[in-house]
Amino acid sequence: MPRRKRGGDLASSAAKRRKKKESRRNETEEEHEARLQNQRTRMSNLRSTRSEERTANKSTEESRILKDNLTKEAFHYEPTKKYYNHKYVVIGKMNNVCQFCHAKKFSKETPGLCCMNGKIRLPPIEAPPQEFLHYMLGETLESKHFLQNIRSYNSCFQMTSFGATSTNTNRNEFEYVFSIQGQIYHKIGSLLPMSNEDHKFLQVYFIGNEEQEIDQRCTNFNGLRREIIQDVQRILHKYNQLIYIFKTTLDRMISDDYKIVIRADKRPRGEHERRFNAPQVDEVAIVVVDNENTSRDIIVHRRRKGLQRIAETHRSYDALQYPLIFLHGEDGYHFNIKQIHPETGIETNKKVTSKEFYAYRLMIRDNETYNHILNTRRLFQQFLVDMYAKIEAERMLYIRLNQKKLRTEEYIHLRDAIMNDGNIDDIGTMVILPSSYIGSPRHMHEYTQDAMTYVRKYGRPDLFITFTCNSSWPEIKEQLKYGQTSIDRHDIIARVFRQKQIRFIEVITKYHIFGTVISWMYTIEWQKRGLPHSHNLIWLHDKIYPTDIDKIIRAEFPDPQKDP
Structure with a gap:
């Protein structure tokens, strides 16, 4: 309970109020304006302090809510929530070090990405x-x-x-x-x-x-x-x-x-x-x-x-x-x-492939003070393209020399189509690309059939989401050295985007940010400036109604104050 004021205290307070009134009555116009300005400044600082405290308390509460559950969080978007800092979204730093070759990797990258778990040593x-x-x-x-x-x-x-x-x-x-x-x-x-x-x-x-x-x-x-x-x-x-x-x-x-x-x-x-x-x-x-x-x-x-x-x-x-x-x-x-x-x-009898060789060479390692290949800027871009073409040429050579192991003679319908529709000008050594060869016609046809199967069973997809790469992501900028820009390190861009894409799919499919997902698929494409982006199709268990569209889609420029 508050302490009850005594008679002496009341008299002292009344005297102070009378003295303050007398002082204000005798002050000049400049003094009056200065006093009001000081009062405004003091109240503004007080309100700002209280606002920061309320924001901090709200942020702590929102963080607690985000950590507990993300189910249908997309329908309750709040600009003040820092979704990019959520533990299900952050890919972490490149601080996982391989015990064999000391290559630095992200936590979700495969263990054998750098040296096949110690099987490659160059x-x-x-x-x-x-x-x-x-x-x-x-x-x-x-x-x-x-x-x-x-x-x-x-x-x-x-x-x-x-x-x-x-x-x-x-x-x-x-x-x-x-x-x-x-x-x-x-x-x-x-x-x-x-x-x-x-x-x-x-x-x-x-x-x-x-x-x-x-x-x-x-x-x-x-x-x-x-x-x-x-x-x-x-x-x-x-x-x-x-x-x-x-x-x-x-x-x-x-x-x-x-x-x-x-x-x-x-x-x-x-x-x-x-x-x-x-x-x-x-x-x-x-x-x-x-x-x-x-x-x-x-x-x-x-x-x-x-x-x-x-x-x-x-x-x-x-x-x-x-x-x-x-x-x-x-x-x-x-x-x-x-x-x-x-x-x-x-040494074993197994040989190192060109893909494994150059994956080893392009890794960032703690025990390497300077990797010259990674610091050659625009020449590095040409080198990457050239070496990837070499990797593809080696794969094609293997397929061409191992047609019997791939049992291509059993592709009866494919052979019939070639015999009936083939052009006499294209006659030569016939090489059939298996569906496991990424980018081949049979590989693309197989993916198309999978997509049509989803549509036939579950209907049209509920969401079509395009996920783009941002060259200013902090995970990319942290790995740049010697005045490099992100466009000088396409290896880092590819690795970071891959991890972001994995987390993006997990947030949708495992943590149900739009609700329960029954099927999904995506494809990755590249923009003219070399940055990747993915097109994602999502089928939901609970369909999205027209009244909910505005909750998950905004066709407007965000307010920098309300939605930074």
Whole structure:
């Protein structure tokens, strides 16, 4: 109970009130206005403090409600609720470390994504020379220019030509995106040009004069800085092993009948990995074409007209095309890389696939201070596209060589359709793609039949939701270094979007944010600027009525104050 005031206290309070009235009666107009302003400020601060306390209490209560239940929460949307911080929505940080290869992963990523649970162990890529690293940091104007034009500088020094059915770099729209359509191929010419031709690609390295070599590169590629070309040229001549081999063997070629053979796979111990052959007669280099897969060696003539196509599975395929990524000429993927036993470290009979090889190379690891592949900006985009095309080519090669194991002779109806509807101009070696090959006609047809089955059994879908990727997600920005933007790291974008998509489907199907779900399906597409998005079809047990539409769909710009 409040303490009862005594008589003396009442008299003192009355005297204070009389004194305050007298003081206010005698104050000037300026003093009166100042007093009112102080009073307004004091009340405003008090109201603000109380509002913050109420907001904090409300947020705590809402957080408690969200943690307990999400059932049909979509029909009771509140702008003040921080849904993006909910434990069912957050994908967490990339802080799960593989015990075998020390790769950093998200909590929901598969254990074998990086090294197949210890079955793959590759030697680390040698760090670039110290004199080259200052170009990769993006701290000076010269470094920024180099990184902005790194694809052009790589083309200036590449030893093989890059070709594709169709390419698009999307220079004028949104962010820089490198994309191709059709088949990728690398070709290599002779060490020396014909008498009436200019030096190109690999031939530029053998001009013999540094200044003339720089002049030829500046002539072949406009807009590049001469001093940078000079520095990079000296670095490659000093450190790149492939260039060293070509230069030393060229001196031993006394006529144009000689050639260099770079073996496609590692040679057995005790033999040279790259051997120089001097044939007695001029032999025609075997070009790898669609119907011939017997030879994958690179055969480089001293002087010869024409180009040879390099097999995707040759171990020097990467280093010849990307000298600014593999400055030392390191070996890439080849067929003789074996898996190991995780406990004993002994090689097994199983081979490492190209997908597993490059998945290992693209991982972020705690024990790696600098992964040069991940820091090559726009050149990294081209490298990713090129290596994915290599992975697809290896899959196609396996399917073509293992038609009997896939029991394609039992596809009776498919064979009948080919025989009845086939075009005589398309006759050749018939290869049937199984439905397990993603993107094949039978794979897409199988998915279409699944979708039609859902519609026939459950009717039309209740929700069609498009889930888009945001390049400003904090999970993406946390992994960027050395002045990178999100568009420089499509590997991180793909991994983060995958985790977000998994959580998005879980919130709908497991935690019933729209109610109980009876079936669902989605497909992923890519925007012009290279960011993925998914189209999701949801079938609900309890149908959504027209009166509930406005609760889950808003066709308006949100108020930044009420719905931040």
